[in-house]
Amino acid sequence: MPRLSSVVMVASVRIVSDWLIAAEPTQLLPARSQMAFTLMFHIILVPMGVALPALMLIANYKGLRRNDPVALTLARRWSHAAGLTFAVGAVSGTVLSFEMGLLWPGLTQKYGDVFGLPFAIEGVAFFLEAILVAIYIYGWRRLNGWTHFWLGFPIPFVALVGAFSIISANAWMNTPAGFTIGPNGEPTNIDPIAAIFNKALPLELAHFVVAAYMAAGFTVASIYVVGWLRGRRDRYHRLGILIPFTVAAIATPVQFVVGDSIARWLASNQPAKFSAMEVVTQSGSDQPEIIFGRYDADTNTVSGGIRIPGLNSFLTGGSRDTYVQGLNVVPAENRPSNVNIVHTAFDIMVGVATLLVGLVLWFAIAYWRRRQVPRSKLFLWVASSAGVLAYLAIEAGWIVTEVGRQPWIVYNIERTSDTVTKADGVWISFIVVLVLYTGLGIATVTVLRAMSRRWRRQDTGDEAAPYGPRPAPEPEAPDPEVDTARRAGP
Amino acid sequence: MTAADGVAALLALAVTLYACSGLADYGAGFWDLMAGGGETGRRPRALIDTVVTPVWEANHVWLIFLFVTCWTGFGLAFGSIMSTLFVPLSLAAVGVVLRGANFALRKDAAKAGRRHLAGWLFGIGSILTPFCLGAALGAVMSARVPPGNAAGDQWTSWLNATSVAVGLLAVALGAFLSAVYLVAEARRRGMPKLQTYFRMRAIVAGLVGLALGAAALTALFFNQRQMFDRVVGRSWPLIALGVLALAATFLLGARGVVRGLRVAAAVGVAALVWTWAVAQYPYLLPFELTIAQGAGATVTQRWLLAWFAVALVVLGPALFVLYRLDQRGELVEDPTTTGDTPIPAGPA
Numbered sequence: 026m027p028r029l030s031s032v033v034m035v036a037s038v039r040i041v042s043d044w045l046i047a048a049e050p051t052q053l054l055p056a057r058s059q060m061a062f063t064l065m066f067h068i069i070l071v072p073m074g075v076a077l078p079a080l081m082l083i084a085n086y087k088g089l090r091r092n093d094p095v096a097l098t099l100a101r102r103w104s105h106a107a108g109l110t111f112a113v114g115a116v117s118g119t120v121l122s123f124e125m126g127l128l129w130p131g132l133t134q135k136y137g138d139v140f141g142l143p144f145a146i147e148g149v150a151f152f153l154e155a156i157l158v159a160i161y162i163y164g165w166r167r168l169n170g171w172t173h174f175w176l177g178f179p180i181p182f183v184a185l186v187g188a189f190s191i192i193s194a195n196a197w198m199n200t201p202a203g204f205t206i207g208p209n210g211e212p213t214n215i216d217p218i219a220a221i222f223n224k225a226l227p228l229e230l231a232h233f234v235v236a237a238y239m240a241a242g243f244t245v246a247s248i249y250v251v252g253w254l255r256g257r258r259d260r261y262h263r264l265g266i267l268i269p270f271t272v273a274a275i276a277t278p279v280q281f282v283v284g285d286s287i288a289r290w291l292a293s294n295q296p297a298k299f300s301a302m303e304v305v306t307q308s309g310s311d312q313p314e315i316i317f318g319r320y321d322a323d324t325n326t327v328s329g330g331i332r333i334p335g336l337n338s339f340l341t342g343g344s345r346d347t348y349v350q351g352l353n354v355v356p357a358e359n360r361p362s363n364v365n366i367v368h369t370a371f372d373i374m375v376g377v378a379t380l381l382v383g384l385v386l387w388f389a390i391a392y393w394r395r396r397q398v399p400r401s402k403l404f405l406w407v408a409s410s411a412g413v414l415a416y417l418a419i420e421a422g423w424i425v426t427e428v429g430r431q432p433w434i435v436y437n438i439e440r441t442s443d444t445v446t447k448a449d450g451v452w453i454s455f456i457v458v459l460v461l462y463t464g465l466g467i468a469t470v471t472v473l474r475a476m477s478r479r480w481r482r483q484d485t486g487d488e489a490a491p492y493g494p495r496p497a498p499e500p501e502a503p504d505p506e507v508d509t510a511r512r513a514g515p
Numbered sequence: 516m517t518a519a520d521g522v523a524a525l526l527a528l529a530v531t532l533y534a535c536s537g538l539a540d541y542g543a544g545f546w547d548l549m550a551g552g553g554e555t556g557r558r559p560r561a562l563i564d565t566v567v568t569p570v571w572e573a574n575h576v577w578l579i580f581l582f583v584t585c586w587t588g589f590g591l592a593f594g595s596i597m598s599t600l601f602v603p604l605s606l607a608a609v610g611v612v613l614r615g616a617n618f619a620l621r622k623d624a625a626k627a628g629r630r631h632l633a634g635w636l637f638g639i640g641s642i643l644t645p646f647c648l649g650a651a652l653g654a655v656m657s658a659r660v661p662p663g664n665a666a667g668d669q670w671t672s673w674l675n676a677t678s679v680a681v682g683l684l685a686v687a688l689g690a691f692l693s694a695v696y697l698v699a700e701a702r703r704r705g706m707p708k709l710q711t712y713f714r715m716r717a718i719v720a721g722l723v724g725l726a727l728g729a730a731a732l733t734a735l736f737f738n739q740r741q742m743f744d745r746v747v748g749r750s751w752p753l754i755a756l757g758v759l760a761l762a763a764t765f766l767l768g769a770r771g772v773v774r775g776l777r778v779a780a781a782v783g784v785a786a787l788v789w790t791w792a793v794a795q796y797p798y799l800l801p802f803e804l805t806i807a808q809g810a811g812a813t814v815t816q817r818w819l820l821a822w823f824a825v826a827l828v829v830l831g832p833a834l835f836v837l838y839r840l841d842q843r844g845e846l847v848e849d850p851t852t853t854g855d856t857p858i859p860a861g862p863a
Contacts, residue, residue, distance in 0.1 A: 115572045116615030122582045123608040124599025127673035130664050134596075137590025138811025142818055144583040152576045156833040159569065160840065176836075215812035220517040448601035457609060465616045 049442050055451040057129040057441070059458055061427065063120055066462050067311060068423055070114035075188050075234065077107040078158070078180040085177065087268070091169050095261050099167050099268070102480055106179075106473060108162045111155065111467050117462075118151070128451070131444025132434055135212065139204045140197045142217040143190035150187035154180060156165065157408040185234065192233050196225035199295060199426070201435050228287045229426075235280045236419050239381070242273025244412030249478070251409050252399065264396050270408070273415075274385040281382055284375075285340075292341045295436065296350040298429035302371040303337050304330075308351040314339035317372055320364045325352055345486035362431045371422040377418040386413060408442050478509065518817050519810035520590040523799070525823055527582060527792040533577035534788050535692065535781040540574050542693030543567045544614060544641020545686065546716060547634060559697075560634075562709055566700045573613070573837075588604035588819055592799040592809045593664055596651065599660045599667035603647040610644030613637070617704050641685055649685025652677030653731070656791060656803060658740040658801040662809070676734035684727040691720035691807065695764060695780040702773045714768050715781075721761055730755075743764070744803060745794040 081103035088096030088170020124146075126133055133141070161177035168176070203220030207213035241335040249265030267504075268398050291299040299305070304320050305312055335345035342348075352360055361367050384407055390397035399405070434441040541565045550556030550563075566679055586593040597604055617637035650673040659672040672678070695715035701709035735743045746754075760783030767776045795801055799809040810816060 109785060112572060114666070115575070116612055117581055119575060119611050119615075120608050122579050123597075123604060123611075125588060125592050125606055126582065126609070130594030130598040132594075133590045134594030135590065137586040138815040141583065141587025141590070141811075142822070143578075145587055145819060145822055148576065148580050149822070149829065151579070153831055153833055154828075155572055155576065157839050159573075160833075163569075163840065188800060195687070204652060217812070217815045217818055224692050224822040245755075262798070298807070369773055383638065435849055446598045446601060446668055448598050450602060450605070454601075454605045457605075461609060461612045461616070465612060468616050 030171055039303045048251045050445050051452045053442050056445045059455040060124060060128055065420055067117040067121060070110050072237035072240040073107060073110035074114050075184045075237040075244040077103060078464055079246060080272060082177055084368035085174050090175060092277050111158055128446055129444045130446050137222050137386045139212055139215050140194050142191040150183050154183045189230055189405055193221045193226050196229045199430060199436050201226040201438055217282040221445050227252055228290055231283045232287050235276045235283055239273050239280060240415040240419055243270040243415040245269035247409050247412035250405055254405050260364050264459045274388055277385045287361045289341055296402055297355045300350060300352045301364045301367040302425055302428050305349050307353050310346045310348050311335050311336055312349045361429050363428055367425055367429045370421040374418045374421040374468055377414050518813055518820060519806050521820050522807045522816050525584055529577050529581040531646035531785045531788045536574035537577055538645055538689040539692040539696055540567055540571050541641045542689030544637050545690045548638025559709060559712055588811055588816055589799055589809045590811055592804060595662045595800060596660055598656055598665040599672055600651045603650050603673045607644045607647035616831055618672030645689050646682040648773040650678040652683035653681030653812050656742060660800050662800055662804045677738045680727060680731035680734045684731055687720055687724035687727050689802050691717060691781055692784055694720055695728040696777055699773050699777050716769060746763040750790040750794045753786045757783045760786060
């Protein structure tokens with residue numbers, strides 16, 4: 026296969042020469058890939074830690090208030106799912122804390138004392154949430170109903186503190202604050218509190234927390250929608266849809282407002298990122314909204330795509346005359362390194378959000394009229410994939426903010442390439458991480474599915490009230506090992 | 516004492532807590548691997564599983580705490596350590612993932628084959644991570660990590676007699692600690708056979724640890740004389756305390772006394788950690804970067820200390836409740852709430 030090998034040769038020579046010409050460290054690509062991959066994995070688990078506890082507490086409250094065993098069963102099951110995703114998130118979160126140093130030693134070396142404090146806050150919040158989740162999960166059937174509820178009550182708020190700190194650190198990378206660069210190029214006049222409360226924090230935090238509630242709500246609801254579609258139209262499934270879907274339905278229109286604000290905020294505060302999101306090539310007024318299309322970095326032009334005249338200017342400033350900065354004013358070496366990825370991800374996020382708003386409207390009207398899950402097959406089909414769609418939007422949004430910030434790790438101050446590790450072997454570590462996380466992901470999904478199957482089996486039998494006396498262990502298939510251990514004594 | 520010294524003490528404290536809790540988790544994984552397959556290993560493995568499941572995540576929060584405090588307080592040292600020791604620390608992270616995956620997979624992998632694989636992954640991760648973390652500590656201690664982005668040698672820094680000895684010592688200490696803890700747990704659950712089983716293993720691991728400690732000192736003597744002199748000259752009371760605690764553990768174990776057994780073992784391990792910390796003071800990276808030189812902004816150090824105080828106030832009561840529930844046996848998995856499949860939740 027001489028032709029194939031020559032193609033491979035040419036391609037690899039080109040990749041290598043691209044690196045050399047760009048004078049980028051060879052570790053940059055694998056390090057960015059690994060960081061992106063592990064973050065994108067971790068971010069799947071985050072909404073489950075941030076918002077699932079709130080769903081579970083709502084169901085718990087409903088169950089206690091109305092003496093409703095079905096709601097309590099849902100709460101208990103959701104708490105187990107939250108416990109599992111929390112455990113996996115603990116693992117992927119630990120890996121991220123390794124990576125801060127393994128991949129970006131230049132960042133922690135130089136700016137650790139500027140932006141490190143929120144991570145310390147997050148550590149404590151995480152620890153506290155872990156303890157509370159553990160107490161809550163194991164408190165079923167053991168504690169008095171309301172005691173149990175109130176012990177679990179702080180969980181969503183502690184989770185918010187955790188989200189606050191991590192988003193604060195990320196927002197700081199977007200709008201660095203709390204230091205000035207001294208004559209030797211090192212940060213001085215360090216004020217970690219000013220760094221925490223940087224400009225991007227309020228909107229970015231609101232955007233993310235609402236997204237987490239949407240993702241968790243739609244995902245949990247979609248699981249029961251699938252059961253509903255398969256004909257399991259009982260009260261259990263009805264509540265399983267209505268509680269999380271209502272939460273998501275409240276969050277979605279809020280997100281539309283927050284998302285719109287953040288986009289306009291970006292236009293004035295991170296104009297290069299905004300230009301990449303909307304592929305604005307030339308500064309000026311009367312900018313069209315370009316949906317998809319292909320950006321050519323060499324010529325700074327866009328081909329293809331759907332253009333809506335003036336809409337981008339209108340959305341940015343309320344009129345077609347609004348001036349929008351283009352990529353042309355950004356020096357080529359400071360432009361986001363992959364405009365196409367940023368723009369496509371942005372369009373996907375907005376597209377999905379629009380679809381979800383439509384779904385929520387449909388739900389609201391149907392529920393207002395009949396107090397019931399909408400009957401339409403189309404609604405149910407879309408709703409059954411709403412969880413996946415919400416996650417798609419989260420991933421896309423994360424790509425927009427992270428890739429859109431490139432080539433900067435600290436916006437307009439520190440280049441990502443200057444902070445990457447000089448150690449060898451990053452490609453190998455990336456591949457290993459890829460393999461491991463695939464296994465971890467498959468394992469997690471397998472276990473969650475096994476849990477759900479088991480619950481369905483239980484539903485056919487009698488489901489004891491969660492706060493009743495502890496019934497005798499089920500005779501069928503007790504865990505042989507634990508069982509042996511329990512019997513091992515005299 | 517400056518704020519930076521305080522933060523450095525926090526780091527040593529985090530290492531101590533991690534050594535006494537997280538390291539024991541790895542040790543439990545080690546015994547799981549050594550328990551043998553099928554029927555023979557079933558009972559010890561079941562005990563290990565019940566004991567470790569509720570606490571493993573909480574135990575590993577100390578590692579995150581250690582990292583975060585290090586990069587916030589001493590960014591330069593953190594970046595230097597993580598980049599020069601990229602290989603062992605990446606491997607340590609791999610071990611963390613393997614163990615975590617196991618906790619998610621283990622119980623629900625109903626088929627024996629898959630469960631067996633999970634057990635292997637758990638065991639391998641349980642040896643890999645403490646070894647690599649120990650080897651990294653050995654590299655720092657033997658002055659092989661200079662300040663800078665991957666400024667030291669990526670391989671010889673941790674693949675040398677001292678680092679390898681310290682790595683193996685970490686594995687042995689974990690095995691020792693966890694065997695001691697398991698003796699107490701077996702006693703609490705009324706399992707005399709398992710009590711004997713783990714007592715034997717605790718003694719063996721303790722003796723191996725003693726030998727490895729001596730080996731590490733010998734290696735240090737030839738590799739890094741300056742540090743050896745500090746260990747022997749300055750930290751000897753701590754070494755003595757460690758050996759005494761080990762002897763006390765043996766004594767209590769031999770007499771079948773459980774009261775104080777765990778504390779004695781933990782004190783021994785803590786003494787070893789502080790042997791290192793005291794010998795290395797005031798260097799973050801011997802002998803090129805001191806705490807004062809490597810410290811970040813003072814205001815940040817003060818906030819770290821203040822936040823730690825807040826954390827104690829917040830976490831203390833929560834941990835107390837968790838501990839009480841655990842000791843009252845309230846955290847044992849209830850098969851009726853979890854069905855036939857206990858969830859690896861624990862302090863999630």
